[in-house]
Amino acid sequence: MLRGTAVAGVAAAGALTAGVLRSGPAAGSPNGRRVAVLGGGVAGLTAAHELIERGFQVTIFERRAWGGKARSVPVPGTGSGGRPDLPGEHGFRFFPGFYQHVPDTMRRIPFADNPNGVWNNLVTVSEARFARRDGDDFRLPLGPRSRMAFTPDSFRETMGAALATTLNMPANEGVYFADRLLVFNSSCDARRLGQWEHTSWRDYVGGNARSHEFRALLSRTLTSIMVAAKEDVASVRTIGTMGEQFLGNPAEIGNDGGLDRVLNGPTNAVWIEPWLQRMRDLGVQFELGTEVRGLDMRDRRITAARVVDSAGAQRTIEADYFVVAVPAAQANALWSPDVLAVRPELATMNRLFSDWMNGIQFYLRRPAEISKGHTAYIDAPWALTSIDQNQMWARKFTEFGDGTVQDCLSVDISDWNSPGMLYGKPAKECTHEEIAREVWAQIAAHLNDRGDVLHDADLHSWFLDPGITWQDSQHRNANADPLLINTAGSWDFRPESHGALENLFLAGDYVRTNIDLATMEGANESARTAVNALLDVAGSNAERCRTFTLYRAPELEPLRQIDAGRYAAGQPNMFDVQI
Numbered sequence: 001m002l003r004g005t006a007v008a009g010v011a012a013a014g015a016l017t018a019g020v021l022r023s024g025p026a027a028g029s030p031n032g033r034r035v036a037v038l039g040g041g042v043a044g045l046t047a048a049h050e051l052i053e054r055g056f057q058v059t060i061f062e063r064r065a066w067g068g069k070a071r072s073v074p075v076p077g078t079g080s081g082g083r084p085d086l087p088g089e090h091g092f093r094f095f096p097g098f099y100q101h102v103p104d105t106m107r108r109i110p111f112a113d114n115p116n117g118v119w120n121n122l123v124t125v126s127e128a129r130f131a132r133r134d135g136d137d138f139r140l141p142l143g144p145r146s147r148m149a150f151t152p153d154s155f156r157e158t159m160g161a162a163l164a165t166t167l168n169m170p171a172n173e174g175v176y177f178a179d180r181l182l183v184f185n186s187s188c189d190a191r192r193l194g195q196w197e198h199t200s201w202r203d204y205v206g207g208n209a210r211s212h213e214f215r216a217l218l219s220r221t222l223t224s225i226m227v228a229a230k231e232d233v234a235s236v237r238t239i240g241t242m243g244e245q246f247l248g249n250p251a252e253i254g255n256d257g258g259l260d261r262v263l264n265g266p267t268n269a270v271w272i273e274p275w276l277q278r279m280r281d282l283g284v285q286f287e288l289g290t291e292v293r294g295l296d297m298r299d300r301r302i303t304a305a306r307v308v309d310s311a312g313a314q315r316t317i318e319a320d321y322f323v324v325a326v327p328a329a330q331a332n333a334l335w336s337p338d339v340l341a342v343r344p345e346l347a348t349m350n351r352l353f354s355d356w357m358n359g360i361q362f363y364l365r366r367p368a369e370i371s372k373g374h375t376a377y378i379d380a381p382w383a384l385t386s387i388d389q390n391q392m393w394a395r396k397f398t399e400f401g402d403g404t405v406q407d408c409l410s411v412d413i414s415d416w417n418s419p420g421m422l423y424g425k426p427a428k429e430c431t432h433e434e435i436a437r438e439v440w441a442q443i444a445a446h447l448n449d450r451g452d453v454l455h456d457a458d459l460h461s462w463f464l465d466p467g468i469t470w471q472d473s474q475h476r477n478a479n480a481d482p483l484l485i486n487t488a489g490s491w492d493f494r495p496e497s498h499g500a501l502e503n504l505f506l507a508g509d510y511v512r513t514n515i516d517l518a519t520m521e522g523a524n525e526s527a528r529t530a531v532n533a534l535l536d537v538a539g540s541n542a543e544r545c546r547t548f549t550l551y552r553a554p555e556l557e558p559l560r561q562i563d564a565g566r567y568a569a570g571q572p573n574m575f576d577v578q579i
Helices: 043-053 101-106 117-121 153-169 169-187 189-194 203-204 212-227 236-246 267-282 328-332 335-344 344-351 432-447 519-538 554-568
Strands: 032-039 057-061 071-074 087-089 123-124 127-131 138-141 261-265 285-287 290-298 303-311 314-317 320-323 354-355 357-364 373-377 386-389 406-412 459-464 468-471 476-479 483-486 505-508
Touching: 043 057, 043 101, 043 138, 043 267, 043 320, 043 519, 057 290, 071 267, 071 373, 087 267, 087 357, 101 117, 101 519, 117 123, 117 267, 123 406, 138 153, 138 236, 153 169, 153 212, 169 203, 169 236, 189 236, 189 554, 203 212, 203 236, 212 236, 261 267, 267 285, 290 335, 303 406, 320 519, 328 344, 335 344, 357 432, 373 432, 386 432, 406 432, 505 519
Parallel strands: 032 057, 032 320, 057 285, 127 373, 320 505
Antiparallel strands: 071 087, 123 261, 127 138, 290 303, 303 314, 354 483, 357 406, 357 459, 373 386, 386 406, 468 476
């Protein structure tokens, strides 16, 4: 029974059909198929979009807000004089050029006169800044490099020299790290899954035995900033795969766009809301304020989903197919003994690990001018990264709030467990005011050590991700939106999108995907694999969702083939020697 539908007109068997959808029957099926998508984040929205385009009848249910962690959040009560509220967010987001699934979806979302829809709202940034506390900062220009002939020795020398020069570390350590990249990039699939999936990044790069610069930049920074993980638990397979994309493809071959891209405005305005409107136009039905509490099943099929609305009323939703697109912890709570009896592999999901990566926005009375892209604060105890957004946005910040804000410094906090520099407490144990003061102080310590860049007088206000809530009784924060972390060995605990339950499909960043990282891209990819499995079960002749694979240098393919033989024989990778 759907919220907002007259009770007299609702029958349990027709709760999702009831004449409310205008889409035709599912391709390849004479009677059509009803699909309930449970969860309205990127995974759920992607599944609904793909399904409605293929003629299914789709209703999507969401507990809190459309877009999940990807959405923007208006700062309540800040707008005046006819201006909208200041835009806040869970944390800034970026769209690397090797993302393919999300950009493909964006191209199919109309936006004003854009020839490629929402995709044209992506802006490529030109540099990244790495700020040091009491040390020299360095800026890394971004953009494709010329492609050079590959030999192992030339890769070591060129990459090693570039790392040592750019990151100001000993030359031998630059070569050593380049060699570790070469080992991974030349590893066969079997070794990546069988060996590197079960090895931590710190052990792989020998972080404990290296210099402070090496540990700070190449052991800690790559893990904490990129995936909010600690180097002693992050999987080599995951971190290595990301390194293969960021560092192993300097010519950006096959990329969808620039290596580092951001949206040109608040996420809701330039992506999520146009996406919702597109799906409404196609016939998707949306139910907000609905939380799924359980699944009923019979004969290896889900017969209904039990939900509760915002008023606490319990309802039952019936459909032919169910796509569970809620975060891992919420999905895991749905696996009853009956469900696990049919899909026992889902029981291992309780071994998946989540950590915190949430954001805070500082609204400034003058432009920040920190970097023409993202900035990483290498020595910050809380592993901070930021971007000053006004320079990237088509609609400027003076058009929001009270009209005096000229920029927004959006900051991601990737380490919530280490003590800060002001209060000596981890972010989890700081009040919201303490978090704001601590983050501001850590950034100022990095930027103002060579001159005044960040001024207290310029700070208009700040906004912390509303998913962070202070618990008075426990004297610590709770987090409604933790981030799944790809710890060593976690691939074994992550499910496929479809299994023995015929009409149950999983979509979310915890599902096994090619990108193998908890991101918007992973959520989108998982939804496509779920929809493709649904089409197979339905016997549909509709075109399958397009999926993409990550780039691998073709020059290394002969080396990977050699490595396959070596791994099968129990031998190490041919380049896996200590320097």
